[in-house]
Amino acid sequence: MAILMPKPDEAILARREAVVEALRAIVPGEGTVSAPAAMRVFETDGLTAYRQLPLAVVLPETVAEVAAVLRYCHQENIPVVPRGSGTSLSGGALPLADGVLLVMSKFSRILEIDFDNRCAVVQPGVTNLGITRAVEHQRFYYAPDPSSQIACSIGGNVAENSGGVHCLKYGLTANNVLGVEFVTMAGEVIRLGGKHLDAEGYDLLGLLTGSEGLLGVVTEVTVRILQSPETARAVLIGFPTSEAAGACVAAIIAKGIIPAGMEMMDRPAILAAEDFVHAGYPRDVEALLIVELDGPQAEVDFLLSEVEAIALAHGATECRISRSEEERALFWAGRKAAFPAVGRISADYLCMDGTIPRKELPRVLSGMKALSEKHRLGVANVFHAGDGNLHPLILYDAARDDEFERAEAFGADILRLCVEVGGVLTGEHGVGIEKRDLMTEVFSEDDLRHQQRVKCAFDEKHLLNPGKVFPVLHRCAELGRLQVHKGALPFPELPRF
Numbered sequence: 001m002a003i004l005m006p007k008p009d010e011a012i013l014a015r016r017e018a019v020v021e022a023l024r025a026i027v028p029g030e031g032t033v034s035a036p037a038a039m040r041v042f043e044t045d046g047l048t049a050y051r052q053l054p055l056a057v058v059l060p061e062t063v064a065e066v067a068a069v070l071r072y073c074h075q076e077n078i079p080v081v082p083r084g085s086g087t088s089l090s091g092g093a094l095p096l097a098d099g100v101l102l103v104m105s106k107f108s109r110i111l112e113i114d115f116d117n118r119c120a121v122v123q124p125g126v127t128n129l130g131i132t133r134a135v136e137h138q139r140f141y142y143a144p145d146p147s148s149q150i151a152c153s154i155g156g157n158v159a160e161n162s163g164g165v166h167c168l169k170y171g172l173t174a175n176n177v178l179g180v181e182f183v184t185m186a187g188e189v190i191r192l193g194g195k196h197l198d199a200e201g202y203d204l205l206g207l208l209t210g211s212e213g214l215l216g217v218v219t220e221v222t223v224r225i226l227q228s229p230e231t232a233r234a235v236l237i238g239f240p241t242s243e244a245a246g247a248c249v250a251a252i253i254a255k256g257i258i259p260a261g262m263e264m265m266d267r268p269a270i271l272a273a274e275d276f277v278h279a280g281y282p283r284d285v286e287a288l289l290i291v292e293l294d295g296p297q298a299e300v301d302f303l304l305s306e307v308e309a310i311a312l313a314h315g316a317t318e319c320r321i322s323r324s325e326e327e328r329a330l331f332w333a334g335r336k337a338a339f340p341a342v343g344r345i346s347a348d349y350l351c352m353d354g355t356i357p358r359k360e361l362p363r364v365l366s367g368m369k370a371l372s373e374k375h376r377l378g379v380a381n382v383f384h385a386g387d388g389n390l391h392p393l394i395l396y397d398a399a400r401d402d403e404f405e406r407a408e409a410f411g412a413d414i415l416r417l418c419v420e421v422g423g424v425l426t427g428e429h430g431v432g433i434e435k436r437d438l439m440t441e442v443f444s445e446d447d448l449r450h451q452q453r454v455k456c457a458f459d460e461k462h463l464l465n466p467g468k469v470f471p472v473l474h475r476c477a478e479l480g481r482l483q484v485h486k487g488a489l490p491f492p493e494l495p496r497f
């Protein structure tokens with residue numbers, strides 16, 4: 001295991017029984033889980049290579065319970081890891097041996113649907129798709145659509161600033177959340193934003209969105225809902241090379257067309273998805289684009305013809321426009337099932353998530369081929385092409401000698417390549433533990449120190465989700481440079497890892 005977590009505090013482990021008893025007094029009955037066998041289902045998230053049983057699992061049902069649990073843990077110096085549905089691909093919800101796992105799945109109610117103000121107020125455990133399901137009878141929907149939308153929670157989406165196919169045109173979670181209620185580690189309940197479009201003061205809502213459970217526990221979310229477009233159609237476009245597909249993506253955007261979604265898959269991903277879902281994807285192409293246009297019928301028809309012309313000019317060998325809603329859904333079904341489809345062709349895979357400037361796509365793709373040879377591992381590629389957000393899936397078998405270590409090294413090299421061409425380490429899956437140790441590739445010591453000052457303003461004891469996002473555990477007390485005097489470390493009582 002290459003990624004190290006903070007060493008558990010033996011003093012907390014030693015008083016586990018008393019801690020569980022105190023938690024049970026706050027969240028009684030089945031709301032507090034402490035038997036190892038019962039906690040097993042919570043030991044990992046979507047980054048399944050890493051597992052850890054927590055000290056205890058707590059499933060509160062009210063904001064008062066959340067606040068009381070956090071207040072108790074704050075007072076007792078016990079770490080807390082918030083968890084939604086546990087689909088994080090970067091290990092953000094990985095438990096800590098000496099920490100409480102605070103699972104928000106019982107917060108599963110839609111509190112209010114306000115069609116006049118085009119928003120909905122929901123609890124954080126509501127699934128992403130659950131919001132659309134609750135408003136679709138009035139032809140409304142919630143736009144950000146991670147492929148995991150059937151399972152992932154809106155609280156997790158806020159914490160990860162999640163994206164999806166439709167974020168190219170409609171924005172990420174950050175652009176679709178109007179307000180949140182959250183609880184700080186000290187147990188204070190705070191509200192940010194609301195149904196109104198703007199708020200005075202610092203943009204703390206922006207700060208909380210994407211904070212990966214490090215600043216507070218989200219207990220309520222107000223989201224923007226949109227009216228469903230009059231029509232939506234998708235087109236499948238096959239290319240003989242990934243480079244040609246990449247150039248076509250750039251040309252579509254350069255023409256001023258912003259599709260509702262523009263996704264790309266390479267040959268291994270196309271074949272895996274087609275074998276799994278039978279979406280009608282061509283098998284004889286090296287790259288496939290799915291481009292969706294939505295809006296009034298006349299506009300969609302016109303834009304489809306424009307996209308088709310651009311595609312043919314870039315050497316497309318296949319161009320198939322969906323003729324019905326069922327066919328459009330089928331085109332997307334293959335893409336949305338691409339991850340599990342790849343799971344059928346490889347014993348294990350690591351899903352990476354980097355973002356690059358769109359025009360660097362050909363360079364990064366050929367760089368990735370070279371890295372695949374260097375690390376002797378295959379890779380299947382699925383991209384949110386319009387956003388330049390890459391999801392290389394590194395294929396490996398954990399049961400074979402050093403394949404997991406090579407897969408991690410391959411993944412780190414891909415992310416370094418993204419940074420080298422002017423991109424960033426993450427598009428939508430967060431930093432978690434997966435990219436934590438690569439943060440220094442992007443940020444200077446000063447950058448990181450300032451980010452951690454923000455963390456300290458919310459959680460001065462560094463108890464919320466420690467070991468995630470930041471590469472070195474600077475506690476708030478040691479934010480200055482670490483000066484070792486005559487071999488003596490300052491603040492020797494603080495854990496370092």
Ligand SMILES: Cc1cc2nc3c(=O)[nH]c(=O)nc-3n(C[C@H](O)[C@H](O)[C@H](O)COP(=O)(O)OP(=O)(O)OC[C@H]3O[C@@H](n4cnc5c(N)ncnc54)[C@H](O)[C@@H]3O)c2cc1C
Nearest residue numbers: 084085086087088092146147153155156159163213218428
């Ligand atoms: C098959 C598959 C496909 C995926 N596709 C996409 C995709 O297309 N786009 C995308 O963006 N992501 C995708 N993901 C990643 C994942 O689904 C998202 O990151 C999602 O937002 C996580 O939500 P969750 O409820 O599962 O959160 P969890 O995994 O439980 O937690 C994720 C992080 O959020 C924090 N957190 C959770 N709930 C709260 C809360 N109430 N308050 C404070 N912090 C909280 C946790 O501490 C953790 O750091 C995919 C995952 C899988 C397995």
